[in-house]
């Protein structure tokens with residue numbers, strides 16, 4: 266399904282409301298809500314609204330367990346550019362989530378330990394009954410998580426090499442492309458696909474060409490987001506600008 270909103274603020278509030286619904290339903294069932302989270306500029310409005318719902322509307326995250334999509338590798342958690350820092354600053358520092366329930370790929374692993382760690386990440390998600398809801402942004406390469414062109418539809422959590430365009434887009438955060446790590450640990454396309462519900466968000470004209478490919482293009486590993494066309498549980502949430510190339 267594709268839903269287009271007039272602007273990203275309205276869209277972000279809707280996505281936050283959907284997340285809150287899942288959290289509250291699970292709470293009523295005395296179960297944990299297992300959320301897959303994304304970083305980057307796209308979900309910031311959603312996190313702002315979730316913080317507001319926590320502070321002003323009594324939304325509690327005590328029953329929430331989170332798994333982030335990805336982290337640069339190598340990356341120290343306390344570095345300004347780490348996704349740990351991003352999540353703390355934009356969400357976790359402002360809500361009542363138990364820090365033990367937060368999972369983010371570990372950018373400090375020794376090379377030899379990465380593969381086993383990645384399998385464990387998958388197992389942890391599975392042991393909790395899988396992801397109830399995964400939110401996604403989309404990169405201009407068509408990546409979801411850091412599943413760059415060439416990623417397989419059944420790929421799991423793993424170490425990947427970042428596409429040149431992805432590193433160029435991250436250059437500003439790192440004070441130059443040369444400082445952007447060449448690798449990352451990411452959930453796989455297969456990991457994402459197992460979520461019971463997936464919401465991919467995109468805002469602005471900058472995303473319009475890749476959104477057209479993702480939604481209307483041929484399904485291919487060259488644009489990993491096209492795999493989402495194969496799922497009935499995906500909603501593309503767009504602002505008018507990101508939707509402007511759709512036919």
Ligand code: F6R
Pocket residue numbers: 302303304305306307308334335401402403404405408409410411
């Ligand atoms: C982030 C992630 C990436 C971003 C994508 C878009 O955890 O997995 O796929 O969602 O690169 O980034 P922004 O939102 O900064 O345009």
